[in-house]
Amino acid sequence: MASPNSVKILDICDVAAAYDHTKSATETILSPTFFELTYLRFPPSECLCFFKLTDSNPTFFHSVIFPSLKQSLSHALLHFLPIVGSLTWPPESSRPFFVYHPKNDSVSVTLAECNGDFDRLIGNGIHEAVESHPYAPHFVATETRSPLLALQVTLFPNKGFCIGMATHHAIFDGKSASMFLRAWAYTCKFIVEKGEAPCLLPAEINPSFEWKSIQDSKGLEEAYINLWATMGKRFESGSDSNPKSVKPLPKLEVQPNLLRANFHLSSEVIKKLRESVLRYHPEATDPTKRLNLSTYVLACSYVSICLVKARGGDADREVYFSWSADCRSRLDPPLPPNHFGDTVVVHHFVCKARDFMQENGLAIIAEKLSASIRGLEEGLFEGANERLEKLLSLGPEVQLVSVAGSTGLEFYTTDFGWGNVEKVELTSIDRTGAFSVLDIGNGSDRRTEIGVALKRPEMESFASFFSTGV
Incomplete structure (x- = not known):
């Protein structure tokens, strides 16, 4: 260490x-x-x-x-x-x-x-x-x-x-x-x-x-x-605080004895996850149903059910699933792909822990995340103000599952002249409780890398669910 x-x-x-x-x-x-x-x-x-x-x-x-x-x-x-x-x-x-x-x-x-x-x-x-x-x-x-x-x-x-x-x-x-x-x-x-x-x-x-x-x-x-x-x-916590302060809010404290690890989903595993969802949603093969089963949706859905199962506890507790959408191509007029700025909007859905824990939990969560993404077409910024305030005010009784990173960011293609990057770590997740998603590899070796930070009992449970759930 x-x-x-x-x-x-x-x-x-x-x-x-x-x-x-x-x-x-x-x-x-x-x-x-x-x-x-x-x-x-x-x-x-x-x-x-x-x-x-x-x-x-x-x-x-x-x-x-x-x-x-x-x-x-x-x-x-x-x-x-x-x-x-x-x-x-x-x-x-x-x-x-x-x-x-x-x-x-x-x-x-x-x-x-x-x-x-x-x-x-x-x-x-x-x-x-x-x-x-x-x-x-x-x-x-x-x-x-x-x-x-x-x-x-x-x-x-x-x-x-x-x-x-x-x-x-x-x-x-x-x-x-x-x-x-x-x-x-x-x-x-x-x-x-x-x-x-x-x-x-x-x-x-x-x-x-x-x-x-x-x-x-x-x-x-x-x-x-x-x-x-x-x-x-x-x-x-002060009435004298400066309303025009630009100082970032204090970082959340890292929990003692927190562990982190990376896990990988190969393209073959992603294919199996997609097939698993389609067994419960055969109608999704109809283009008019438009169920989004992208690598991002399947990876996030799978990781989230492993996280909720690893936490265990009350199946009736609320789980707040938060994810971010890149708005560059979704605006009217659209922004160019090389637009620089923070142009993501946070969306979420709320359900019970039992939805993640069911035998067909992957299909349930994938459908909910797909519907949430589809909802962007109807209102990209609907409820945006209230959503941010709620996210900042969630109590400890709610399990927050959030995603940092995304597929397609290309961090793993970075080469300063002495060889490609060997490892990328989004250390912010140690404080936020999010899990990270990044692409790694090319062609047949292309994988989705998942980073998680958990206490030891949850990490051991997560690793077990992750390795045996496919």
């Missing part, structure tokens, strides 16, 4: 965007849409990417790898200027803003070294959740200013290195985080192979910050601004 003493901080540096008189020399101000305002004060998301590199001796790492990472980061940030800046809410303003100041703003990068067990960290076996936390960067914010991105690079001598990324929910969703990470990696690999930075990025990772086409037909911007002013007082 990595104790605080085993992770040595070597340096903390600030990396600014590379100079370009047409881009980085100009102040940039972005006004958040209702999408970004939804997550105005959510705690940052944390992601760890582990890269195996047997010749990562300290000399090579400090003379070649880390300088290349910093140089490429500077050039990549030139395409992502708003995230170099900060979120702020001036006292005289009725709304917050994202502001980039070319002379002052940069991204904090921590350089560390660790003697921890790298091979154990990149494996899929069960380990203590807190073991990963020293590799995530500190996210330092105040009431008047919050950074949007923080990074940490940790060397494991002669084993590999880890890139830890903390991102602000108000501007990063999973797709945006993956887009930035892959753009940085593309730039670094280009520099390593060709000795110079690329002039252009591939279209799919070249971000668009054109937010003006997003229309607020439901009046959600004002509703969310008012909601956060109220919620801030509730969470910070």
